[in-house]
Amino acid sequence: xxxxxxxxxxxxxxxxxxxxxxxxxxxxxxxxxxxxxxxxxxxxxxxxxxxxxxxxxxxxxxxxxxxxxxxxxxxxxxxxxxxxxxxxxxxxxxxxxxxxxxxxxxxxxxxxx
Amino acid sequence: xxxxxxxxxxxxxxxxxxxxxxxxxxxxxxxxxxxxxxxxxxxxxxxxxxxxxxxxxxxxxxxxxxxxxxxxxxxxxxxxxxxxxxxxxxxxxxxxxxxxxxxxxxxxxxxxxx
Numbered sequence: 156x157x158x159x160x161x162x163x164x165x166x167x168x169x170x171x172x173x174x175x176x177x178x179x180x181x182x183x184x185x186x187x188x189x190x191x192x193x194x195x196x197x198x199x200x201x202x203x204x205x206x207x208x209x210x211x212x213x214x215x216x217x218x219x220x221x222x223x224x225x226x227x228x229x230x231x232x233x234x235x236x237x238x239x240x241x242x243x244x245x246x247x248x249x250x251x252x253x254x255x256x257x258x259x260x261x262x263x264x265x266x267x268x
Numbered sequence: 269x270x271x272x273x274x275x276x277x278x279x280x281x282x283x284x285x286x287x288x289x290x291x292x293x294x295x296x297x298x299x300x301x302x303x304x305x306x307x308x309x310x311x312x313x314x315x316x317x318x319x320x321x322x323x324x325x326x327x328x329x330x331x332x333x334x335x336x337x338x339x340x341x342x343x344x345x346x347x348x349x350x351x352x353x354x355x356x357x358x359x360x361x362x363x364x365x366x367x368x369x370x371x372x373x374x375x376x377x378x379x380x381x382x
Binding site (some may be wrong): 188190196197198199200203213247249257259260261262 | 274302310311312313314317356358369370371372373374375
């Protein structure tokens with residue numbers, strides 16, 4: 156069972172470059188999330204989606220964009236990368252909002268230099 | 269006030285002891301509460317969830333919820349060195365417009381000493 160798959164696992168970007176972090180889940184979950192985790196810190200919500208075609212901002216959306224054209228995919232786009240975006244990014248999905256388990260991808264470690 | 273707050277620790281306990289991890293949340297409308305464990309360099313994994321007042325036990329783990337006090341805790345009995353990790357409290361909370369999201373605390377780092 157694949158679960159939540161993120162690609163790439165590691166990436167180094169130069170300041171001003173752009174990239175897309177891919178996230179795919181095969182569990183038919185409605186809810187999907189993007190988090191970032193800075194060293195020694197908890198998870199901060201960037202964007203989330205409650206279903207295909209519906210996305211909304213989380214705590215720290217600036218510098219990022221998302222789309223949700225299908226139930227399975229929830230890519231995160233970084234435009235004009237900045238050193239402040241150096242972090243570990245986690246994608247997660249869950250079936251419902253109550254008493255549900257959020258499944259996490261393995262994470263993407265991004266460094267902006 | 270932050271939505272979900274945890275003691276950042278670190279918390280250190282000897283092997284075999286009870287480890288107690290605490291979490292408070294700000295939104296009285298929150299419905300469900302989760303404890304995740306995260307080993308260094310790995311992604312979070314769910315340990316337990318609870319949505320009713322009282323205790324919920326699963327093996328060596330007990331989650332406790334007090335909605336009146338907006339407090340949720342995790343007790344780990346007979347702590348083992350393999351329990352050494354960061355424990356994240358997460359709360360489903362309502363935001364503007366009626367949508368809901370899963371909000372995490374900063375986590376408490378637990379070290380169990382042999």
